[in-house]
Amino acid sequence: GNYYLKDDKLLFQCSITDGDYDKTLISFDPVSCxxxxxxxxxxxxxxxILGFLITEVNPELNLQETPPRFEAYEYFINAKANxxxxxxxxxxxxxxxxxxxxxxxxxxxxxxxxxxxREFRIADSLIGRIVPNSINSTRQINLLNQNKxxxxxxxxxxxxxxQQEYNYAPFHLETNSGAMVVTLQYVNKPEKIDSLFNFIPMxxxxxxxxxxxxxxxxxxxxxxxxxxxxxxxxxxxxxxxxQSEDYYLKxxxxxxxxxxxxxxxxxxxxxxxxxxxDGATLSAASLFAxxxxxxxxxxxxxxxxxxxxxxxxxxxIPTVEMASAYYYKKDFDTAVSILEKxxxxxxxxxxxxxxxxxxxxxxxxxxxxDDTLRRLEKSRSDYQYGSVDYAYAQFFAATGNKDKALxxxxxxxxxxxxxxxxxxxxxxxxxxxxxxxxxxxxLTFWH
Numbered sequence: 001g002n003y004y005l006k007d008d009k010l011l012f013q014c015s016i017t018d019g020d021y022d023k024t025l026i027s028f029d030p031v032s033c034x035x036x037x038x039x040x041x042x043x044x045x046x047x048x049i050l051g052f053l054i055t056e057v058n059p060e061l062n063l064q065e066t067p068p069r070f071e072a073y074e075y076f077i078n079a080k081a082n083x084x085x086x087x088x089x090x091x092x093x094x095x096x097x098x099x100x101x102x103x104x105x106x107x108x109x110x111x112x113x114x115x116x117x118r119e120f121r122i123a124d125s126l127i128g129r130i131v132p133n134s135i136n137s138t139r140q141i142n143l144l145n146q147n148k149x150x151x152x153x154x155x156x157x158x159x160x161x162x163q164q165e166y167n168y169a170p171f172h173l174e175t176n177s178g179a180m181v182v183t184l185q186y187v188n189k190p191e192k193i194d195s196l197f198n199f200i201p202m203x204x205x206x207x208x209x210x211x212x213x214x215x216x217x218x219x220x221x222x223x224x225x226x227x228x229x230x231x232x233x234x235x236x237x238x239x240x241x242x243q244s245e246d247y248y249l250k251x252x253x254x255x256x257x258x259x260x261x262x263x264x265x266x267x268x269x270x271x272x273x274x275x276x277x278d279g280a281t282l283s284a285a286s287l288f289a290x291x292x293x294x295x296x297x298x299x300x301x302x303x304x305x306x307x308x309x310x311x312x313x314x315x316x317i318p319t320v321e322m323a324s325a326y327y328y329k330k331d332f333d334t335a336v337s338i339l340e341k342x343x344x345x346x347x348x349x350x351x352x353x354x355x356x357x358x359x360x361x362x363x364x365x366x367x368x369x370d371d372t373l374r375r376l377e378k379s380r381s382d383y384q385y386g387s388v389d390y391a392y393a394q395f396f397a398a399t400g401n402k403d404k405a406l407x408x409x410x411x412x413x414x415x416x417x418x419x420x421x422x423x424x425x426x427x428x429x430x431x432x433x434x435x436x437x438x439x440x441x442x443l444t445f446w447h
Contacts, residue, residue, distance in 0.1 A: 001045075005035060012041040014049065026052060029066065047071055066133065072100035079109070084211050089113065104133060104140055111147060120383035124151045139168055153385050153416020155186040156446045166196075173212040176200055180219040184226075187446040188419045193223035207243045214244055221252030222421060230260040247273070247281050251421050254285060258292035263301070270308070283309045283321040288421075290328060294428035303329055318342055323355065328428070332359040348379040354391035358398040386412030390423070397429040405430070406438045413445045 001014035015027040028048050033040035050070035079092035090113055096106040111126035127147050132140040146161030159182050166179040183192045197220040205213045217240050224233040233256035241249055257266040273285050286308040293302035309325040323338040339356040353376045360369035380388050389412040396405035425443060433439035
């Protein structure tokens with residue numbers, strides 16, 4: 001490199017060359033500092049050079065046009081290592097951006113943190129402030145477009161952009177996991193998941209330290225269930241839950257056990273949850289098992305699992321699980337009482353409002369039911385992704401108005417709702433519609 005004096009500033013220029021072939025590998029942007037403090041320039045150059053060297057280890061994963069400062073990269077890598085700890089993860093991302101204000105990937109990940117935390121307005125604001133390093137940064141522009149599509153509720157565009165990002169880095173766990181999520185839960189293509197999952201071998205992965213590994217297992221299990229391959233789900237997840245107690249990994253397994261009629265193993269699993277997890281987790285698992293029984297058409301079995309929820313709860317402390325158990329048991333009088341209490345603290349919870357409107361209708365209080373629907377309508381705002389219309393669809397399905405239910409389901413998915421273990425084909429409210437062509441069209445809306 002070289003250094004120059006310009007007025008009161010020192011300018012340092014540096015490049016890395018291959019002496020054997022007289023080839024310049026990279027020329028770094030000049031750095032400047034006060035002529036009285038040349039070590040500032042030396043430190044700044046060191047940060048840039050180290051940043052380049054460390055990102056060259058996996059150049060295909062590097063989103064930067066120019067290398068990040070090494071200090072910023074260290075914060076970023078530590079953030080990734082702490083992704084399961086929300087506050088630590090966010091703090092380290094903020095430090096990475098503070099250390100290098102041009103750090104594109106850290107900025108995108110911070111916006112995604114708020115998106116996943118359902119702080120959509122903040123996420124949208126942050127994405128809107130991110131500028132690609134140059135107009136030729138095709139991958140950066142694609143990644144921004146992907147996130148804008150998610151925030152706009154355009155699931156098809158999000159799928160198109162995540163496919164392009166996946167083609168850049170198919171072996172990258174985070175990218176692969178993101179592609180699996182969008183493919184299954186945003187556009188409902190379970191048949192595409194197996195190839196994504198098998199692209200990265202999992203045999204040597206340490207599940208205890210790999211959040212994205214666990215999430216890939218979760219999505220693969222859900223996809224296998226959608227394809228009615230319940231034995232494969234059990235074979236996949238049985239060893240996984242021996243290594244991790246995370247409840248969400250048990251959700252596809254519970255569904256597979258119910259759908260395959262393996263209630264002995266289901267009860268063993270619930271007993272294990274009872275011994276190893278807290279009461280709230282046991283209630284959530286029992287409620288989910290009961291809803292799966294309703295989807296199977298076994299109301300008697302469902303009632304047994306709803307009773308497990310109620311046995312684990314206290315009427316003095318109302319919970320969503322308790323209210324839902326009474327609701328699905330069709331004890332609507334009790335459900336009304338609990339739902340009203342819950343809505344005092346969470347007045348715009350669309351799922352609770354829908355259940356309350358249904359419960360009032362079922363006990364013959366149409367005036368209260370209509371009032372609740374008006375509350376639901378008034379709660380409409382930005383970034384809801386079809387949540388209000390989905391709640392309407394549940395209400396109309398429960399009260400026997402199929403046409404309106406399907407109409408609102410269509411509006412819901414068109415506004416960016418997602419296909420989860422609890423929605424659409426996995427929601428007991430819509431069990432009777434599974435063979436309905438309009439319902440099938442909703443399941444393939446983004447195809």
